[in-house]
Amino acid sequence: MSIRLTHRELDIMAVLWRLGSGTVNEVWAEIEDDLAYSTVLTMLRTLEGKGHVRHEVQGKAFRYYPVTQSEDAGSGALDRVLDKIYQGSRELLVTRLLADEEVSPEELRRIRELLDERLGELES
């Protein structure tokens, strides 16, 4: 079975993926919701117990590093969305993804390039 992070676990992993690493304090500061410091601490220990993060001692604090990478957690989540919501249709998913007003033409172009590359590979 694919890796399955809980809601809150994902919030915390996301911070570590973004920062590369973080102390409890750093993670706590980044989390949007108003959690207690000790809650974040517990969460990180839980994640460590599950093998998703590891820590090194840094002064008197622990510095946590992601072990599970976003890709590994991501593919499961994305596949699930693709399967359950968009019934396996990547087109539907992409349609929805690009329907957003905020997508810039530049981003669209880069994505098209990406597609062209991929198509080139297949046709050669």
Added chain:
Amino acid sequence: MSIRLTHRELDIMAVLWRLGSGTVNEVWAEIEDDLAYSTVLTMLRTLEGKGHVRHEVQGKAFRYYPVTQSEDAGSGALDRVLDKIYQGSRELLVTRLLADEEVSPEELRRIRELLDERLGELES
């Protein structure tokens, strides 16, 4: 806050979205995992309590209809994946989505068309 279905709730909603509607029996038959009939029943009642489905009496059975539509639940889930895993980068997400070996050239072409349309809109 966006709609947030639990894992199992999503499984069940996915069936209803696909079939359009379903009795407990029908949903139960479609769910892959080996659940007790009463579990599915409970789940549907829970979903009804949360307003995600409604039912009509059909003979002696209930026929359930989705109230929450896949798009509504989907955007939340997709946005979350986009945000937390791919750090908001649609490119990264699309890259991953199309990296899959199983994607056919036809599908890629259709997606490219989709992109071209969208770009056309923006440029005009």
Added chain:
DNA sequence: TACTAGCTATTACGTTTTTAATAGTTAATA
């Protein structure tokens, strides 16, 4: 009408998740 198959309603319970208070520890510092 009595029976029964097929449903729904009720109730419960183990597990996981989430949150957090508070106790203990340690490294710097007055």
Added chain:
DNA sequence: TATTAACTATTAAAAACGTAATAGCTAGTA
């Protein structure tokens, strides 16, 4: 050295999830 600020460790416990047994109801049918 005594103090304290900044951490980690321990312990609880409420809430959410997931699962299912069993009781109760009802429409058809023998």
